[in-house]
Amino acid sequence: MIRRLLSFRVIALIVVLTVGIAVYFFVDPAETSWMPQCVFRRITGLDCPGCGSQRMIHALLHGDLAEAWHQNAFLMLSLPYLAVLGIASAAPHRFPRLFRTVHSPAVIIIFAILIIFWTIFRNLYL
Numbered sequence: 001m002i003r004r005l006l007s008f009r010v011i012a013l014i015v016v017l018t019v020g021i022a023v024y025f026f027v028d029p030a031e032t033s034w035m036p037q038c039v040f041r042r043i044t045g046l047d048c049p050g051c052g053s054q055r056m057i058h059a060l061l062h063g064d065l066a067e068a069w070h071q072n073a074f075l076m077l078s079l080p081y082l083a084v085l086g087i088a089s090a091a092p093h094r095f096p097r098l099f100r101t102v103h104s105p106a107v108i109i110i111f112a113i114l115i116i117f118w119t120i121f122r123n124l125y126l
Contacts (some may be wrong), residue, residue, distance in 0.1 A: 025061045029054035046123050048114045074118040081111070099117065 031036040040048040052071035059067035060076070068076055085102045092099040101107065 021061065024054065024057045028058055030058075047119070047126075049119045051122075074114070074122075078111075 025028065035054060038048055038051050041051055053075050056068045056071035058074055059071060085100065088095050088099040088102045
């Protein structure tokens with residue numbers, strides 16, 4: 001029963017990721033009005049740390065690394081960490097040391113500080 005539920009979750013995750021990837025591959029977020037807009041930017045006029053992430057994903061899926069970098073360099077640099085975080089979170093019993101490391105207060109605080117610095121930098125200098 002538990003294995004069946006687990007396999008259903010894995011299959012559902014794969015389906016959702018595949019559909020999401022297909023949408024971002026075939027639809028350019030810069031040219032559509034129905035893709036989600038940044039509420040923070042709409043209210044303040046400033047870029048949040050995630051602004052440009054949809055366009056970055058679209059550019060990455062098309063192999064345009066320069067455009068992806070231009071859209072959101074911080075998120076592009078964060079993708080390996082986020083992938084490790086996702087793997088460690090999905091299988092904490094399989095990778096307990098990795099799970100403890102990526103969920104440690106020091107790593108979380110450092111990543112939060114980097115997000116804050118990125119937000120300030122991109123709004124002042126980019």
